[in-house]
Amino acid sequence: xxxxxxxxxxxxxxxxxxxxxxxxxxxGGAVGVIVMRNPVHSALSLILTLFGIAVLFIEQxxxxxxxxxxxxxxxxxxxxxxxxxMFLGVDRNEExxxxxxxxxxxxxxxxxxxxxxxxxxxxxxxxxxxxxHHVVGPTAGPYDNINALGRAIFTTYLFxxxxxxxxxxxxxxGAVVLARRSGSTTSDEALPTGEPGFDPETEEVDR
Amino acid sequence: MSIPSSWYLVLSAVLFGIGALGLLxxxxxxxxxxxxxxxxxxxxxxxxxxxxxxxxxxxxxDVFFVLVVAAxxxxxxxxxxxxxxRRRSTAVVDxxxxxxx
Numbered sequence: 001x002x003x004x005x006x007x008x009x010x011x012x013x014x015x016x017x018x019x020x021x022x023x024x025x026x027x028g029g030a031v032g033v034i035v036m037r038n039p040v041h042s043a044l045s046l047i048l049t050l051f052g053i054a055v056l057f058i059e060q061x062x063x064x065x066x067x068x069x070x071x072x073x074x075x076x077x078x079x080x081x082x083x084x085x086m087f088l089g090v091d092r093n094e095e096x097x098x099x100x101x102x103x104x105x106x107x108x109x110x111x112x113x114x115x116x117x118x119x120x121x122x123x124x125x126x127x128x129x130x131x132x133h134h135v136v137g138p139t140a141g142p143y144d145n146i147n148a149l150g151r152a153i154f155t156t157y158l159f160x161x162x163x164x165x166x167x168x169x170x171x172x173x174g175a176v177v178l179a180r181r182s183g184s185t186t187s188d189e190a191l192p193t194g195e196p197g198f199d200p201e202t203e204e205v206d207r
Numbered sequence: 208m209s210i211p212s213s214w215y216l217v218l219s220a221v222l223f224g225i226g227a228l229g230l231l232x233x234x235x236x237x238x239x240x241x242x243x244x245x246x247x248x249x250x251x252x253x254x255x256x257x258x259x260x261x262x263x264x265x266x267x268x269d270v271f272f273v274l275v276v277a278a279x280x281x282x283x284x285x286x287x288x289x290x291x292x293r294r295r296s297t298a299v300v301d302x303x304x305x306x307x308x
Contacts (some may be wrong), residue, residue, distance in 0.1 A: 015210050019210045026218065026222055027222070033241050034238070039235055039237050042237075046245070049222075049248065050248065053248050053251065056218075056255075062259075064267075068274060073248075084289065119220040135265060137264045137265070138264065139263065152265060152268045164272060175282045175285075175286035178287055178290045181293075
């Protein structure tokens with residue numbers, strides 16, 4: 001069955017329009033991320049890609065994930081990126097003309113093309129399928145998506161869900177330890193700051 | 208049934224390729240992080256597509272966990288970037304070559 005006849009038999013025109021719009025947002029934003037010289041522009045292009053992904057989530061009846069995608073990714077992660085870009089003051093244009101490793105870009109493009117072609121070839125060889133149907137539970141209708149997802153997370157994936165709580169706590173503590181300035185807290189008073197040649201900055205490396 | 212799943216899978220393969228290309232050619236560590244986010248989102252799109260075609264909510268639950276792990280990864284990664292920038296005043300990976308043999 002050719003792609004055209006498959007499309008004519010199954011997909012409606014609004015579905016096709018939404019898919020094309022989402023795909024254009026995704027690919028355009030992704031290309032923008034890697035060609036923009038300014039990191040701020042890259043972050044804004046990343047938001048475009050994330051919105052396109054959310055559009056395609058809604059098109060596939062994953063309504064809750066689309067909302068989470070916009071809130072967590074576009075609302076939190078990209079804002080964190082922008083905050084760090086502004087905080088470090090690296091919102092300047094990057095120099096593209098200088099290539100540190102000769103021929104590295106050509107090789108990178110070739111390798112990526114080979115990888116993508118391999119993925120697509122393997123997928124079409126397997127007729128774009130994989131796995132068994134209805135293992136965890138069915139995806140419900142448009143109004144029961146959150147219901148089904150919550151049921152799966154709090155029963156089948158309960159241990160993984162609790163593990164993510166521990167992961168987030170560890171990440172927060174790690175970020176605080178990494179970004180903390182040494183010498184600014186009272187706990188550093190116990191360190192041998194009086195020794196000759198002691199540098200609080202080098203102390204942090206050994207930690 | 209709406210759009211064939213093969214279209215979504217090809218799109219996510221292309222998105223993954225663009226992210227990998229950016230990770231290979233860009234030198235700014237923040238942009239490299241963004242390219243990792245692109246690759247994670249390509250995987251998420253694949254998960255949701257298979258969740259729809261196989262009628263299984265497990266794929267969407269996996270996307271939920273990928274989101275959590277991505278958030279933790281960005282927090283720790285940007286903490287490392289801030290720590291490096293504080294001692295080296297650079298966000299370009301080519302300048303971080305002190306372990307070069």
